[in-house]
Amino acid sequence: MSKITIKTLAKELKLSVSTVSKAMRDSHEISQETKLRVNELAKKLNYVINPYASSLGSKTSKTIGVVIPEVVDSFFALAINGIESVAQENGYHVLIYLTHESREKEQNILMDFESGRVDGVLMSVSRDTQDHLYIDELMQAGLPFVFFDRVFDDVETSQITTNDYESAYLATKHLLEHGCKEIMFLAYSKSLSIASKRLQGYTAALAEQGLVVAQQNVITFDHDFNASYLQLKGRLQEANRSDGVLASVEKLAIPIYQACEELHLSIPGDLQVISFSNLDTAAYLNPPLSTITQPAFEIGKVAATALMTFLKRKDSVQVKEEIVIPSTLVVRKSTKA
Amino acid sequence: MSKITIKTLAKELKLSVSTVSKAMRDSHEISQETKLRVNELAKKLNYVINPYASSLGSKTSKTIGVVIPEVVDSFFALAINGIESVAQENGYHVLIYLTHESREKEQNILMDFESGRVDGVLMSVSRDTQDHLYIDELMQAGLPFVFFDRVFDDVETSQITTNDYESAYLATKHLLEHGCKEIMFLAYSKSLSIASKRLQGYTAALAEQGLVVAQQNVITFDHDFNASYLQLKGRLQEANRSDGVLASVEKLAIPIYQACEELHLSIPGDLQVISFSNLDTAAYLNPPLSTITQPAFEIGKVAATALMTFLKRKDSVQVKEEIVIPSTLVVRKSTKA
Numbered sequence: 001m002s003k004i005t006i007k008t009l010a011k012e013l014k015l016s017v018s019t020v021s022k023a024m025r026d027s028h029e030i031s032q033e034t035k036l037r038v039n040e041l042a043k044k045l046n047y048v049i050n051p052y053a054s055s056l057g058s059k060t061s062k063t064i065g066v067v068i069p070e071v072v073d074s075f076f077a078l079a080i081n082g083i084e085s086v087a088q089e090n091g092y093h094v095l096i097y098l099t100h101e102s103r104e105k106e107q108n109i110l111m112d113f114e115s116g117r118v119d120g121v122l123m124s125v126s127r128d129t130q131d132h133l134y135i136d137e138l139m140q141a142g143l144p145f146v147f148f149d150r151v152f153d154d155v156e157t158s159q160i161t162t163n164d165y166e167s168a169y170l171a172t173k174h175l176l177e178h179g180c181k182e183i184m185f186l187a188y189s190k191s192l193s194i195a196s197k198r199l200q201g202y203t204a205a206l207a208e209q210g211l212v213v214a215q216q217n218v219i220t221f222d223h224d225f226n227a228s229y230l231q232l233k234g235r236l237q238e239a240n241r242s243d244g245v246l247a248s249v250e251k252l253a254i255p256i257y258q259a260c261e262e263l264h265l266s267i268p269g270d271l272q273v274i275s276f277s278n279l280d281t282a283a284y285l286n287p288p289l290s291t292i293t294q295p296a297f298e299i300g301k302v303a304a305t306a307l308m309t310f311l312k313r314k315d316s317v318q319v320k321e322e323i324v325i326p327s328t329l330v331v332r333k334s335t336k337a
Numbered sequence: 338m339s340k341i342t343i344k345t346l347a348k349e350l351k352l353s354v355s356t357v358s359k360a361m362r363d364s365h366e367i368s369q370e371t372k373l374r375v376n377e378l379a380k381k382l383n384y385v386i387n388p389y390a391s392s393l394g395s396k397t398s399k400t401i402g403v404v405i406p407e408v409v410d411s412f413f414a415l416a417i418n419g420i421e422s423v424a425q426e427n428g429y430h431v432l433i434y435l436t437h438e439s440r441e442k443e444q445n446i447l448m449d450f451e452s453g454r455v456d457g458v459l460m461s462v463s464r465d466t467q468d469h470l471y472i473d474e475l476m477q478a479g480l481p482f483v484f485f486d487r488v489f490d491d492v493e494t495s496q497i498t499t500n501d502y503e504s505a506y507l508a509t510k511h512l513l514e515h516g517c518k519e520i521m522f523l524a525y526s527k528s529l530s531i532a533s534k535r536l537q538g539y540t541a542a543l544a545e546q547g548l549v550v551a552q553q554n555v556i557t558f559d560h561d562f563n564a565s566y567l568q569l570k571g572r573l574q575e576a577n578r579s580d581g582v583l584a585s586v587e588k589l590a591i592p593i594y595q596a597c598e599e600l601h602l603s604i605p606g607d608l609q610v611i612s613f614s615n616l617d618t619a620a621y622l623n624p625p626l627s628t629i630t631q632p633a634f635e636i637g638k639v640a641a642t643a644l645m646t647f648l649k650r651k652d653s654v655q656v657k658e659e660i661v662i663p664s665t666l667v668v669r670k671s672t673k674a
Contacts, residue, residue: 071433094435098421254617261621279618284595285621
C-alpha cells in the first residue's frame with residue numbers, strides 16, 4: 001500500500017491540499033463541517049498529523065530541515081556550517097537529510113515533512129529531480145521552502161545561488177586567453193539549474209571567439225561514472241585532443257588529475273584545468289588547481305537567514321527572491337597564468 | 338528557566354530515570370500509582386513526551402540520529418554514507434546532528450532525543466565532552482546508543498573503532514625506519530579516545546627505539562588553532578628541528594604542507610609527513626601524502642548494523658561489544674619510501 005499523504009486526502013475529498021492542511025490544524029478559515037470530513041477520512045485511512053512536533057506551518061518544532069544531495073563535497077559541507085551558524089543564533093535545530101542524488105529518496109524525505117517534523121526546509125535539488133509538484137503542494141500546505149545552489153527557477157520563494165553563468169564564462173575565457181583551442185566541459189547532470197547555467201556560460205565564452213560547442217567536448221558524468229571517465233580519457237588521446245577543461249563540480253577535478261597521470265600528460269603543459277571547487281587542498285595539489293571558489297558558507301548563511309526571516313513574519317506567503325553571491329576565480333598553476 | 342528533562346522529573350519524584358520513562362510509556366512493569374504521580378508532575382511542569390513520533394525505547398519513529406562533530410571531514414562524510422546504506426535497507430530515516438566539537442551543543446541535541454524523536458543513536462563524541470552521565474540516563478530510559486570512532490570505553494554498548502593504537506605505532510615506526518629522529522605528533526584533543534590511543538601508539542614506537550616523548554614534539558590543536566600553528570612552525574625552525582610528523586587527524590595535514598611552503602622546507606627532504614586521512618586528494622598532493630586510511634564507510638556500516646540488530650531484538654539490554662576494523666598505512670611520497 002502506498003503511503004497516505006495529505007494529497008491523498010485532498011484528492012479523495014475533492015478539496016485543495018491547503019484546505020485539508022488548514023482543517024487538520026483546526027484553522028478558523030475552515031468550516032466545522034469540512035474539518036469533520038477531513039478528520040473522519042484521516043482517521044479512516046490512519047493518517048496522523050503530528051500535533052506535538054508542530055503542524056505544517058504552525059512553526060513550533062523549532063527545527064529546520066536541510067535537504068541536500070550529499071556531504072562528501074566541500075561545498076555542501078561548508079554550506080551546512082553556514083546554515084547552522086544562523087539556525088543556532090535563532091534557537092533552531094538543524095536536521096540534515098541526504099538524497100544521494102535520488103529523486104525517490106528526496107520524495108520520501110519530503111513526505112516525512114508532512115507530519116510536521118520541521119518548520120521550514122532549505123533545499124538543494126537532487127540530480128535526478130526534474131519537477132517540483134510535490135514541493136508546491138507542501139508549500140501550499142504552509143511549509144516554507146528556500147532553495148540554494150541547485151534551485152527551481154520557477155518556484156515562488158527565496159533562491160540563493162552563485163553567479164554560475166558568469167563564473168563558467170570567465171573560467172572558459174581564462175582558458176581561451178591562455179591558448180586553449182579544444183576546451184572540454186565536464187557536467188554532472190543535464191537538467192540541474194547549475195549545470196545548464198554553467199554550460200551556457202561556457203558556450204557564451206566560446207561563441208565570443210566564433211567557436212561552437214563540439215559535442216565530444218561536453219562529457220556528462222551522470223549514471224555510469226566509469227563510462228564517462230573512459231570517455232574523458234578517450235578525448236585526451238585523440239589526434240585533436242583537448243587542451244583545456246572546465247569541471248563544473250568539485251568531484252570531477254580529481255578524475256582529471258588521475259586521467260592525466262595515467263596518460264602521462266602534464267598539467268598545464270598538455271591540459272589546462274579549472275574546476276568549480278571548495279577543496280581546501282586545491283592549493284597543495286600537484287600542480288595547484290585553479291578553482292572557481294564558491295561562497296559556500298555565505299550561501300548557507302544567507303539561505304538560512306531568508307528562511308528565519310520568513311518564519312518570524314506573521315503573514316505566510318512566500319515571494320520569489322533571487323540572491324546571487326558571486327564566486328571567485330582563483331588562478332593557480334593548473335592553468336598557464 | 339532551564340528545560341525540563343526526564344531527569345528533572347526523576348529527581349523531583351525520587352524515582353530512577355528508567356522508572357519515569359517506563360511510567361510515561363505506560364509500561365506494565367510500573368504501578369498505576371507511580372504512573373499517576375509521574376503524569377501529574379509531567380503535566381504540572383509542562384513536560385511532553387511525544388506519543389506520535391515514538392517514545393523512548395518504543396521503536397516506532399523508524400528514525401535514527403547520527404551525532405557527530407562535523408561534516409567538513411572525509412572520515413565523517415564517508416561514515417555517514419556507510420550508515421545510510423544500512424539504514425535505508427532497513428527502512429530507517431537518518432537524521433544528522435552536528436556538535437561542532439561543543440559539549441553544550443551535544444547536550445542540547447541529546448536533550449532533544451528525550452521527546453522520542455529517534456529510535457536509536459549513532460554517536461562519535463565531541464572534543465569537549467569528557468563524561469557520559471547524560472548518555473547513561475538516556476540509555477537507562479531505553480534509548481539505545483552505539484559509538485563509533487570517538488567512543489567512551491566504559492559505556493556498556495557496541496563500540497566500533499579502527500586500530501588507533503597500532504596504526505599510530507606503525508606510522509611512527511615507518512618514520513623512524515626512514516631516518517626520522519625528531520618526530521612530532523599533532524593531536525586534536527587531550528581527552529578523546531582516539532587521541533590518547535594514537536598518542537600511546539606513537540609513544541610505544543619511540544620507546545622501542547629507546548626514545549622518550551619530548552614535550553615540544555607533541556602539539557595539540559585544540560582551542561586556539563593559530564597559536565598551535567605558530568608552535569608547529571616554531572618547531573620547524575629550531576636548531577634541532579623536527580624531521581618527521583604524524584598528524585592524528587585529517588584536518589592537520591594541510592597546515593603541515595602550508596608551514597613547509599612558508600618556511601621553504603621540502604617534504605620529504607626536510608620533513609617526512611604521515612596523516613590519518615581519508616582525503617581522496619591525498620594521492621594528488623605535492624608531494625602525494627602518505628596516509629593512514631581509515632575504513633570510514635565500513636565503520637559507519639558496521640555501527641549502523643549493530644544498532645539495527647539491537648532495535649530488532651525483543652529484549653532491551655545493551656551489552657559491551659568492541660569491534661575494531663583495521664586501517665591501512667598507504668605509503669606515498671611524503672615519506673622516504
